[in-house]
Amino acid sequence: xxxxxxxxxxxxxxxxxxxxxxxxxxxxxxxxxxxxxxxxxxxxxxxxxxxxxxxxxxxxxxxxxxxxxxxxxxxxxxxxxxxxxxxxxxxxxxxxxxxxxxxxxxxxxxxxxxxxxxxxxxxxxxxxxxxxxxxxxxxxxxxxxxxxxxxxxxxxxxxxxxxxxxxxxxxxxxxxxxxxxxxxxxxxxxxxxxxxxxxxxxxxxxxxxxxxxxxxxxxxxxxxxxxxxxxxxxxxxxxxxxxxxxxxxxxxxxxxxxxxxxxxxxxxxxxxxxxxxxxxxxxxxxxxxxxxxxxxxxxxxxxxxxxxxxxxxxxxxxxxxxxxxxxxxxxxxxxxxxxxxxxxxxxxxxxxxxxxxxxxxxxxx
Amino acid sequence: xxxxxxxxxxxxxxxxxxxxxxxxxxxxxxxxxxxxxxxxxxxxxxxxxxxxxxxxxxxxxxxxxxxxxxxxxxxxxxxxxxxxxxxxxxxxxxxxxxxxxxxxxxxxxxxxxxxxxxxxxxxxxxxxxxxxxxxxxxxxxxxxxxxxxxxxxxxxxxxxxxxxxxxxxxxxxxxxxxxxxxxxxxxxxxxxxxxxxxxxxxxxxxxxxxxxxxxxxxxxxxxxxxxxxxxxxxxxxxxxxxxxxxxxxxxxxxxxxxxxxxxxxxxxxxxxxxxxxxxxxxxxxxxxxxxxxxxxxxxxxxxxxxxxxxxxxxxxxxxxxxxxxxxxxxxxxxxxxxxxxxxxxxxxxxxxxxxxxxxxxxxxxxxxxxxxxxxxxxxxxxxxxxxxxxxxxxxxxxxxxxxxxxxxxxxxxxxxxxxxxxxxxxxxxxxxxxxxxxxxxxxxxxxxxxxxxxxxxxxxxxxxxxxxxxxxxxxxxxxxxxxxxxxxxxxxxxxxxxxxxxxxxxxxxxxxxxxxxxxxxxxxxxxxxxxxxxxxxxxx
Numbered sequence: 010x011x012x013x014x015x016x017x018x019x020x021x022x023x024x025x026x027x028x029x030x031x032x033x034x035x036x037x038x039x040x041x042x043x044x045x046x047x048x049x050x051x052x053x054x055x056x057x058x059x060x061x062x063x064x065x066x067x068x069x070x071x072x073x074x075x076x077x078x079x080x081x082x083x084x085x086x087x088x089x090x091x092x093x094x095x096x097x098x099x100x101x102x103x104x105x106x107x108x109x110x111x112x113x114x115x116x117x118x119x120x121x122x123x124x125x126x127x128x129x130x131x132x133x134x135x136x137x138x139x140x141x142x143x144x145x146x147x148x149x150x151x152x153x154x155x156x157x158x159x160x161x162x163x164x165x166x167x168x169x170x171x172x173x174x175x176x177x178x179x180x181x182x183x184x185x186x187x188x189x190x191x192x193x194x195x196x197x198x199x200x201x202x203x204x205x206x207x208x209x210x211x212x213x214x215x216x217x218x219x220x221x222x223x224x225x226x227x228x229x230x231x232x233x234x235x236x237x238x239x240x241x242x243x244x245x246x247x248x249x250x251x252x253x254x255x256x257x258x259x260x261x262x263x264x265x266x267x268x269x270x271x272x273x274x275x276x277x278x279x280x281x282x283x284x285x286x287x288x289x290x291x292x293x294x295x296x297x298x299x300x301x302x303x304x305x306x307x308x309x310x311x312x313x314x315x316x317x318x319x320x321x322x323x324x325x326x327x328x329x330x331x332x333x334x335x336x337x338x339x340x341x342x343x344x345x346x347x348x349x350x351x352x353x354x355x356x357x358x359x360x361x362x363x364x365x366x367x368x369x370x371x372x373x374x
Numbered sequence: 375x376x377x378x379x380x381x382x383x384x385x386x387x388x389x390x391x392x393x394x395x396x397x398x399x400x401x402x403x404x405x406x407x408x409x410x411x412x413x414x415x416x417x418x419x420x421x422x423x424x425x426x427x428x429x430x431x432x433x434x435x436x437x438x439x440x441x442x443x444x445x446x447x448x449x450x451x452x453x454x455x456x457x458x459x460x461x462x463x464x465x466x467x468x469x470x471x472x473x474x475x476x477x478x479x480x481x482x483x484x485x486x487x488x489x490x491x492x493x494x495x496x497x498x499x500x501x502x503x504x505x506x507x508x509x510x511x512x513x514x515x516x517x518x519x520x521x522x523x524x525x526x527x528x529x530x531x532x533x534x535x536x537x538x539x540x541x542x543x544x545x546x547x548x549x550x551x552x553x554x555x556x557x558x559x560x561x562x563x564x565x566x567x568x569x570x571x572x573x574x575x576x577x578x579x580x581x582x583x584x585x586x587x588x589x590x591x592x593x594x595x596x597x598x599x600x601x602x603x604x605x606x607x608x609x610x611x612x613x614x615x616x617x618x619x620x621x622x623x624x625x626x627x628x629x630x631x632x633x634x635x636x637x638x639x640x641x642x643x644x645x646x647x648x649x650x651x652x653x654x655x656x657x658x659x660x661x662x663x664x665x666x667x668x669x670x671x672x673x674x675x676x677x678x679x680x681x682x683x684x685x686x687x688x689x690x691x692x693x694x695x696x697x698x699x700x701x702x703x704x705x706x707x708x709x710x711x712x713x714x715x716x717x718x719x720x721x722x723x724x725x726x727x728x729x730x731x732x733x734x735x736x737x738x739x740x741x742x743x744x745x746x747x748x749x750x751x752x753x754x755x756x757x758x759x760x761x762x763x764x765x766x767x768x769x770x771x772x773x774x775x776x777x778x779x780x781x782x783x784x785x786x787x788x789x790x791x792x793x794x795x796x797x798x799x800x801x802x803x804x805x806x807x808x809x810x811x812x813x814x815x816x817x818x819x820x821x822x823x824x825x826x827x828x829x830x831x832x833x834x835x836x837x838x839x840x841x842x843x844x845x846x847x848x849x850x851x852x853x854x855x856x857x858x859x860x861x862x863x864x865x866x867x868x869x870x871x872x873x874x875x876x877x878x879x880x881x882x883x884x885x886x887x888x889x890x891x892x893x894x895x896x897x898x899x900x901x902x903x904x905x906x907x908x909x910x911x912x913x914x
Contacts, residue, residue: 052897052900052905053905100906101851101869101908102865105906132799134852135851135852137859139858140865143865147865172802236905238848239848239901349904
């Protein structure tokens with residue numbers, strides 16, 4: 010086998026690209042994932058909102074189950090399901106409605122009896138626990154829930170000469186057992202008087218379920234992490250866990266290089282040229298999945314009119330631009346597709362399956 | 375009810391200049407502004423301190439005023455001026471007769487200029503088209519219009535003057551043909567109050583007509599919209615003008631880390647609710663690219679419009695926007711309409727704000743029988759900075775941060791320095807484009823400054839926070855939290871502030887339909903709309 014020839018090249022490592030690569034790999038294909046970085050994972054936490062989509066969308070349930078299974082295996086399990094509407098707090102003290110979320114965010118939903126402590130960290134200027142607690146209390150009252158909120162600040166040591174930052178705390182949570190214990194000890198007196206503790210996202214860039222559950226058990230209460238302004242530590246953690254999982258099942262990563270050009274000849278994409286140092290790296294494949302986000306339509310030149318039922322990009326006349334290319338994720342925004350991460354998972358899953366020759370149809374909404 | 379001698383309506387450069395001039399003459403005055411200082415035409419222009427070259431061929435009087443004021447502003451407000459110099463570029467497609475006419479006219483009014491060959495010009499400004507025929511130099515400069523306005527207010531306040539922002543005048547009280555005072559409403563709190571005074575000065579700019587109506591007189595002002603584009607690099611070191619009859623998009627002004635291209639000239643019904651069309655943007659970019667070809671590929675950060683409040687003398691009511699003089703008019707409504715104590719100042723431009731203020735204050739002085747001459751032309755607008763504080767600042771902050779903070783804060787830098795000494799975490803740079811520290815942010819939001827910020831937009835006008843590529847997506851959030859932490863707002867008010875701020879920042883980017891800034895805007899929409907479910911792009 011040629012070293013640079015793949016069954017599938019997936020372009021883009023956001024939630025749709027990852028799902029698509031995992032789906033194709035699950036069918037035994039040789040998959041390359043090319044990307045410039047972790048996509049939109051740096052912005053959020055991967056929460057999935059199904060509300061904007063029709064729950065009866067073909068393959069939606071199958072795709073979501075696939076994704077849940079993938080995150081479980083990656084040690085970054087999601088809770089919830091298609092039919093659920095769950096309220097998760099944000100750093101602006103508002104509530105975001107989601108159907109599925111990583112377990113470390115799921116616990117933030119208010120309930121009749123919850124006593125919630127919002128915890129800030131001294132010197133971490135991009136998160137203000139007083140502001141968040143005051144706003145959450147306001148919305149909770151407005152929506153008729155019974156939760157109460159208090160704000161507490163804790164102090165954590167910083168590495169000498171550095172300013173407190175979520176990246177620094179996240180890194181230390183991963184590698185420094187003393188830091189974890191320091192955090193536990195600082196939270197303990199607060200957790201004693203609360204049944205939910207909300208804190209800014211700092212619990213590791215690579216940590217898995219067990220590392221976070223450890224803290225939860227030690228504190229004896231539920232934890233809820235809020236992604237701060239980008240980069241979002243929970244989002245990067247999810248990406249790192251999923252990447253590790255994908256590597257394990259054989260997906261090969263080409264990270265850090267933008268696509269220079271798609272070689273399209275006779276209605277087929279023959280190869281992808283990456284902008285690597287010195288000279289472009291040429292990767293060829295049987296199929297290409299473009300999950301490159303909402304601003305990448307120009308890669309296909311004439312792409313403007315969206316996709317057909319098989320997720321092939323088409324031009325304004327409805328003609329397929331390349332019959333071995335599929336589009337997935339936010340690139341479909343241009344054709345009016347809605348649904349955020351749910352749509353990304355759905356189209357990522359379907360494109361991966363189509364690349365593997367499994368007949369799944371995308372019914373565009 | 376408060377009492378003073380003079381009330382000034384309008385907090386642009388002109389109103390602020392009048393407040394300062396009156397304070398130097400010892401005349402008590404209060405300035406009322408319906409929004410924030412420098413929110414109208416003052417804050418929505420190129421920030422070009424004209425050398426006079428722009429008007430020299432067509433309007434020698436306006437050009438002469440610029441020649442004199444250019445020198446004066448550079449002398450009295452060096453902290454507001456970036457003395458870049460300027461070029462008038464001879465483009466191959468333009469009329470060579472105009473070039474010579476321009477050069478001759480400059481000589482006649484002593485506008486200092488030098489003739490450059492194409493090679494010399496390209497050496498100075500490599501981004502000019504390679505086929506230019508040559509260029510002329512001139513003393514154009516960039517002026518920070520926000521700082522200029524704020525410095526006038528700050529200095530006036532130090533001499534006992536007062537000002538109120540977000541206070542809209544509801545009525546001008548006139549009794550027996552004589553001004554008695556004004557009634558105003560605080561638009562943030564809804565409170566109403568009155569001020570008794572002898573003289574009311576209408577420095578309302580684009581709103582001058584509405585203000586005049588409150589006194590029952592007519593002031594013919596033509597609102598002439600100019601649209602400007604902010605680009606994310608300095609594509610030129612100097613102000614670049616096209617040497618031809620003034621037209622659209624023929625001035626590019628380097629302004630700090632960005633540069634500003636403009637303008638259009640379109641008559642609009644009034645100063646509010648300005649919109650921009652795609653055709654207008656494309657028209658400006660196409661013309662701009664003839665002057666600086668790199669503009670065709672440049673990233674547009676933001677698009678904004680302002681209105682030139684052009685004074686239309688009754689004899690010239692048929693003229694179009696570019697034909698009306700950029701000169702100003704002082705209207706004494708006592709002589710004109712027998713309304714004693716009401717004065718309007720209209721037309722003009724930022725470069726001549728001081729001269730306009732002087733004309734007003736000379737008239738006010740004679741009416742009030744105050745025999746003190748104008749000294750704004752010699753008096754420095756701001757006290758020298760504190761050398762010891764500056765030395766300390768260099769130890770606490772990186773050099774580029776100190777340089778910017780020193781320019782913006784002057785003597786107040788000492789307060790920032792002592793705040794950081796007491797709480798080192800305040801050295802954090804909150805706005806990375808304009809290098810605004812947390813200390814400066816807290817200072818402008820606090821009560822130690824005489825010109826406190828009441829909104830996040832005000833913070834931007836004080837510090838330039840949010841003026842760079844992120845357009846407030848990250849630093850606006852931090853400014854909101856700072857306002858909450860310094861107790862300027864409670865959590866609910868802070869949220870509302872941030873929503874208003876996002877609307878305003880998003881609006882200026884919404885006209886842009888391609889390139890990196892569209893991605894930036896989507897990021898902001900998705901973050902605050904989808905991810906945080908905080909504020910939707912549709913607005914409220």
